[in-house]
Amino acid sequence: GAVVSQHPSWVICKSGTSVKIECRSLDFQATTMFWYRQFPKQSLMLMATSNEGSKATYEQGVEKDKFLINHASLTLSTLTVTSAHPEDSSFYICSASSQGANGYTFGSGTRLTVV
Amino acid sequence: QKEVEQDPGPLSVPEGAIVSLNCTYSNSAFQYFMWYRQYSRKGPELLMYTYSSGNKEDGRFTAQVDKSSKYISLFIRDSQPSDSATYLCAMTGHTGTASKLTFGTGTRLQVTL
Numbered sequence: 001g002a003v004v005s006q007h008p009s010w011v012i013c014k015s016g017t018s019v020k021i022e023c024r025s026l027d028f029q030a031t032t033m034f035w036y037r038q039f040p041k042q043s044l045m046l047m048a049t050s051n052e053g054s055k056a057t058y059e060q061g062v063e064k065d066k067f068l069i070n071h072a073s074l075t076l077s078t079l080t081v082t083s084a085h086p087e088d089s090s091f092y093i094c095s096a097s098s099q100g101a102n103g104y105t106f107g108s109g110t111r112l113t114v115v
Numbered sequence: 116q117k118e119v120e121q122d123p124g125p126l127s128v129p130e131g132a133i134v135s136l137n138c139t140y141s142n143s144a145f146q147y148f149m150w151y152r153q154y155s156r157k158g159p160e161l162l163m164y165t166y167s168s169g170n171k172e173d174g175r176f177t178a179q180v181d182k183s184s185k186y187i188s189l190f191i192r193d194s195q196p197s198d199s200a201t202y203l204c205a206m207t208g209h210t211g212t213a214s215k216l217t218f219g220t221g222t223r224l225q226v227t228l
Contacts, residue, residue: 006158032213041123043203043220044159049213093158097212104149104205104216106158 002028002098006107013084013114021079021110023094029074030096035067038091038109050077050094084114118142121204121219130228134191138204138219141185145206145217148180150189153201153221162202163189194226 003026013019023033031052036044048069049057056069066088068080077096081088095106121138128134136150146167151159163178165171165187171178177190187206191198204219 004158030212034215041223043121043218046215049215051213091156095158097214099212103212104161106151106160109156109158111156 002026002096002103002105004094004096004105004107006094006110008110009108010111011113013112015085015114016083018080018082019084019112021081021092021094021112023077023079023096023107025075025096025098025105028096028098030077030098031074033071033077033094033096035069035077035079036093036095038093040091044093047079052077081112084112086114088112089114116141117220118217119204119206119219122222123220125223125225127225127227128194130194130196130226132194132226134189134194134198134224134226136189136191136202136204136222136224138187138206139185140187140206140217142206142208142217143182143185144208146182147207147210147214148178148187149205149216150176150178151203151205153203155200159203191224194224196226196228199224199226 005024033050035047050071071077093109097103150163153159168182175192179188201221203221205216207214
């Protein structure tokens with residue numbers, strides 16, 4: 001089946017620094033990838049839709065200058081959390097589909113802790 | 116009102132019990148319905164996918180969709196401790212690879228020995 005690889009699985013960074021999270025589709029090409037944020041015991045909140053070769057589409061309330069998304073190839077999307085603050089600490093997950101609504105595959109997630 | 120409502124639980128059942136998980140939704144445009152299982156600190160994995168109304172069975176799992184009531188269910192038979200996880204319902208109105216999924220809040224399930 002389709003595999004989405006996400007790295008790192010966890011990261012600790014200092015306030016004010018930037019952190020990059022990578023999401024790769026290993027065995028299929030993904031023109032669209034999605035980035036989610038998940039707080040403890042809560043559901044996935046869609047942050048943005050990453051489009052290969054064009055600008056990402058951000059959901060209402062998500063700061064595009066803080067959460068930079070780059071989708072430079074059909075197999076790689078990156079999310080950079082810039083000038084991270086403790087309130088950015090969360091679980092970030094990406095997903096992509098190889099075959100429509102029944103084919104969404106999620107990465108294993110990245111736990112970000114900002115200290 | 117949220118587009119998708121799901122009881123967060125936690126739901127605790129003994130091993131071997133039949134588990135019933137449910138979601139209600141308000142958007143009549145939703146046609147594709149999914150159930151995901153998420154273990155702690157992991158990404159969700161797809162369990163069941165159903166298009167429109169009806170039932171679908173896969174091993175110990177059965178998914179039901181009642182579009183007239185805007186109600187979907189996931190049944191787990193002979194529940195096992197390894198089924199302990201959070202179960203998320205998700206749905207969308209389109210089937211393309213750029214279709215956004217709308218998720219429920221997830222139900223935490225604990226299967227005890």
